[in-house]
Amino acid sequence: MRKKWHKIIGTILLTLSIFILAGCGKSASANTNKTITVGSQGSDLEIWQHIAKSSQAKSAGLKIKVKEITDGAQLNKATTEGEVDVNAFQSWSYYQAYNKQNPNGKLAALGTTYLEPLGIYSKKYKKISDIPDGTTIAIANNPANTSRDLLLLQKAGLITLDKGFDALSNTKDIKSNPKNLKFKEIDDTTGPRVLNDVDVVLISNTVALDGGLHVLTDSIYHESVDQSTKDNVNILATAKKNKNNAQYKKLVKLYHNKKIQKYINKKYYGTKIEVNKPLSYLK
Structure with a gap:
C-alpha cells in the first residue's frame, strides 16, 4: 500500500513538473516574441x-x-x-x-x-559673411537644440560662447556677439515655415526634410561630421x-x-x- 502511494505521489509530482516547465517555456517564448x-x-x-x-x-x-x-x-x-x-x-x-x-x-x-547635419538657412543671404549687424536669427526653444544651434553659430564665426558652455546653456552664455545679432526662440518643428518671416533660421535636418529642404544643398552653412559634433x-x-x-x-x-x-x-x-x-x- 505504501509503495502504491509513493507511486501516485511520484506521478503527481512529475505531472506538476511538466506543467511548470511548459509554463516557463511559454513565458520565455512570449518574452522573446x-x-x-x-x-x-x-x-x-x-x-x-x-x-x-x-x-x-x-x-x-x-x-x-x-x-x-x-x-x-x-x-x-x-x-x-x-x-x-x-x-x-x-x-x-x-x-x-x-x-x-x-x-x-x-x-x-x-x-x-x-x-x-544641422543647417543655417536664409532666403535673404547666400553666405554667412553676408549676414549684417543686428540680424534676427531664429533658434530652437528647447535646451538641447538651443545649445546645438549656438555652437553652430560659433563655428560659423558669428558669436563666441563661454568656456563652460554645455548642453543646457543658452543665449545668456554668449561671451561675444560682435554683430549684435538678435535671437528669436521658436518651436524647432516650425523652422521651414518661419523661413519666410525671419532672415536667418537654424533648422534640424529631420525638420528640414519634412519642409522640403536639403541641408547639404539648401543651407548656407551646416555642421561637418567630426569630433566636435559627436554630441x-x-x-x-x-x-x-x-x-x-x-x-x-x-x-x-x-x-x-x-x-x-x-x-x-x-x-x-x-x-x-x-x-x-x-x-x-x-x-
Whole structure:
C-alpha cells in the first residue's frame, strides 16, 4: 500500500513538473516574441515603419510596432512610463539634457544610429559673411537644440560662447556677439515655415526634410561630421530599467544592416550619415 502511494505521489509530482516547465517555456517564448513598440517622429518614423515591415526584421526575429508621438519630451516620457519600449528621434545631447531635467524618469541609450547635419538657412543671404549687424536669427526653444544651434553659430564665426558652455546653456552664455545679432526662440518643428518671416533660421535636418529642404544643398552653412559634433549623433533610447534588454539591443544592429542603410541613403539623399560606434565614443 505504501509503495502504491509513493507511486501516485511520484506521478503527481512529475505531472506538476511538466506543467511548470511548459509554463516557463511559454513565458520565455512570449518574452522573446514580444512585439517591440518603437516611438518616433518625422523622417525617423518613416524609417522605422520601413524597418518594421522589412525582411531583415523578420530574419532577426523581431516584431516591431511603430507609434508616432510628435513632441520629444512627451515621447521620452512615454518611453520611461512603458507606453513605448524604444524611441528613435533624439541626439545624444538632447538625451543628456532630458536626463538632467528628469532625474526620476531617466532613459538609457542602446546604441548610435546617425548624424544629421544641422543647417543655417536664409532666403535673404547666400553666405554667412553676408549676414549684417543686428540680424534676427531664429533658434530652437528647447535646451538641447538651443545649445546645438549656438555652437553652430560659433563655428560659423558669428558669436563666441563661454568656456563652460554645455548642453543646457543658452543665449545668456554668449561671451561675444560682435554683430549684435538678435535671437528669436521658436518651436524647432516650425523652422521651414518661419523661413519666410525671419532672415536667418537654424533648422534640424529631420525638420528640414519634412519642409522640403536639403541641408547639404539648401543651407548656407551646416555642421561637418567630426569630433566636435559627436554630441549630435542620434541614438536609440529606452527606459533605464531596460538598458540590458537583449531584444531591444537587436534594434541597433538591425538599423545598421547594409540593406536598411541602402534604403535610408537613397530615400534621404545621404543626409542621414550612418554612425556605427560604441556608446563610449559619445562619452
